Each structure stands twice: as C-alpha cells, then as structure tokens.
Amino acid sequence: MDLQRVQAIASLSFSKDTIPAEFIRPEKEQPAITTYHGPVPEIPTIDLNDPCEENLVRLIAKASREWGIFQVVNHGIPSDVIRKLQAAGKEFFELPQEEKEVYAKPPGAQTVEGYGSKLQKEVEGKKAWVDHLFHKIWPPSSINYQYWPKNPPSYRDANEEYAKYMKEVVDKLFKTLSLGLAVEGHVLKEASGGEDIEYMLKINYYPPCPRPDLALGVVPHTDLSTITILVPNDVPGLQVFKDDRWIDAKYIPNALIVHIGDQIEILSNGVYKAVLHRTTVNKEKTRMSWPVFLEPPGDFVVGPLPQLVGEDNPPKYKAKIFKDYIYCKLNKIPQ
Numbered sequence: 001m002d003l004q005r006v007q008a009i010a011s012l013s014f015s016k017d018t019i020p021a022e023f024i025r026p027e028k029e030q031p032a033i034t035t036y037h038g039p040v041p042e043i044p045t046i047d048l049n050d051p052c053e054e055n056l057v058r059l060i061a062k063a064s065r066e067w068g069i070f071q072v073v074n075h076g077i078p079s080d081v082i083r084k085l086q087a088a089g090k091e092f093f094e095l096p097q098e099e100k101e102v103y104a105k106p107p108g109a110q111t112v113e114g115y116g117s118k119l120q121k122e123v124e125g126k127k128a129w130v131d132h133l134f135h136k137i138w139p140p141s142s143i144n145y146q147y148w149p150k151n152p153p154s155y156r157d158a159n160e161e162y163a164k165y166m167k168e169v170v171d172k173l174f175k176t177l178s179l180g181l182a183v184e185g186h187v188l189k190e191a192s193g194g195e196d197i198e199y200m201l202k203i204n205y206y207p208p209c210p211r212p213d214l215a216l217g218v219v220p221h222t223d224l225s226t227i228t229i230l231v232p233n234d235v236p237g238l239q240v241f242k243d244d245r246w247i248d249a250k251y252i253p254n255a256l257i258v259h260i261g262d263q264i265e266i267l268s269n270g271v272y273k274a275v276l277h278r279t280t281v282n283k284e285k286t287r288m289s290w291p292v293f294l295e296p297p298g299d300f301v302v303g304p305l306p307q308l309v310g311e312d313n314p315p316k317y318k319a320k321i322f323k324d325y326i327y328c329k330l331n332k333i334p335q
C-alpha cells in the first residue's frame, strides 16, 4: 500500500485517538484552539435568480468586498447534476488504492492535474489530512482526458454535464461582479481570458480523522484563481477568516460556494477581497468537496483594470502573466 496517501494512512488501525505526528498542526493552527464559537454573522447567501439585477449586483458586490465569499442558491444547476458529479467522484475515491494510482501525478510534474496528496510545500514539514484529484473540465480543447477516471463509467458524462451548466453560472457571476465595479458587464471575463478561461476541477477527499482537533484538511490560503465555485458534500468543514477569527461555513444543500480568488482581487485593484480559508476534518465522516478554479491561461497578463486606476487610485498590484503569479506564490517569492 502506498502510504503517501492520507486515505491509506487513515485506513490503518492505529489507536483510535492518535494520528502520526506529521499531521499534528502547531498550536496556533489547531482547530480546537483557533475556531471561534461565539455569535458571528453568517457568510451571505444570495439568490442568483433575483429578478432585480440591481439588487443582485449590490448583494454580490457587498459580499465580495466584505467577505470575499458567498453562497448562491437558485443558480440553475439542477440538483440531479450535482448529485451525479458527487456520486461519480465518491465512487472513484472508494476504488482500491492501486486503481487510483493510475491517475497519480508523476513526481516533479509541471501540471497540477492528476491524483495526489499535496499541492504546496508546507511549513515545518507538516501534512494536511486530504487527498485530491485535479483535472480541467472546460473549455473542451483544454481537457486532458488521461486524468479523468474511466471508473466509474458514469464519470465522464457526469463531469461534462456539470461543466456545461457551470458555464452559465460563471458567465452570470463575471457579469454581476463587473457591474459591481461600475464597469461594463463583459469586462472582468475578458480581462480573465474570455472564452479561454480554464475550469480546473479539484476533488478534495478528507477521510475520517481520529484527532480532528489537532489536524487540518486544507491549510489556510487564498485561491490563486479568479473565482472558485465549490460544492461540498453534507459534512461541514470549510472555515473562513473574518474579523480576525476562524468561523464555520454553514452547509446549505445544493448551494454553490463562491470564493473570490487572488486574480479578481488584483483586477479590482483590491476592491474585492480574496478570502482566507481552511478546512477542518471530521472524526467519523468523510468530507468531500468539488471546487472549480476559474483560471486565466498561463501566459495571459492579469493586472488592475485600467478603468479602476488613476492618479488618486494608483495600482496596488503588479501586472504579470498568470503562470508567473503561480510560480511566485507557490515558491513564496514576494509579488
């Protein structure tokens, strides 16, 4: 058995209340110590089918400025389409370990696509309690089908259908976010790569963890993307950092969770905020989530929109091609 995978480690019958030391976070990160349980405002929930566009623009812009994250309901993706995506992903992760390894990212690979256990180099050699599978789902010309599981056989259809519906949501969000900056509706999408924007799906698989008080799933970060659109399963775990404390995101069946990522923060010259977030894990249950990261093509230049900068409002970020941005962030080179 390959013990790089958290799922394989979690399946070993080590003592019921211990985990390997490399998964024990330093105290300043431990969820039992750092999660805030007092009364807090909830992440905004927004009806994407609001017939009043002005109202929708106002709510999304406010949430993106103050939170950098919101949930959307009435988004137009049928619950059945979401259910099939989730069932197919769950079946893949429940396959024997060696069948999943067929899709493993080769060590040192240039791409993030494939099955694996770690994206970022971690401080203090600590590990995150999560495995993942990455692959693109849109546009069709960008898809590398070798990273799409052949088993279960429903996997391809389920993902293609999800991508098709997702595209409508993406277009509506880009338009609404543009109007919220008082620029024309087409601006943010075009400034993010237009029809070449890549939809990178990730499946996060967080196995049950004997010590959820000491471990973390995904460690604190902001997404590199423009925006990220995520569906979780029904096991809570996402936390966002707001007003200096870590608070839980509520699970709303069939809602999509929209994260403002680094690229929209840059394009908006800091008006919209990329949300700092992390995930906790569960003692008995497997948590899963399906974020779709909307990314500019690698050599596409992203910088503050010219409409938003001027003498009184200098650019707060340097313009750079997306792949250089990723390189600097992953290697912790100041931007």
Ligand SMILES: O=C(O)CCC(=O)C(=O)O
Pocket (backbone or CB within 6 Å): 202, 204, 218, 223, 230, 232, 237, 238, 277, 278, 279, 288, 289, 291
């Ligand atoms: O699982 C989640 O809810 C969030 C995952 C996440 O933040 C990520 O994969 O970037």
Ligand SMILES: [Fe+2]
Pocket (backbone or CB within 6 Å): 221, 222, 223, 277
């Ligand atoms: Fe994230």
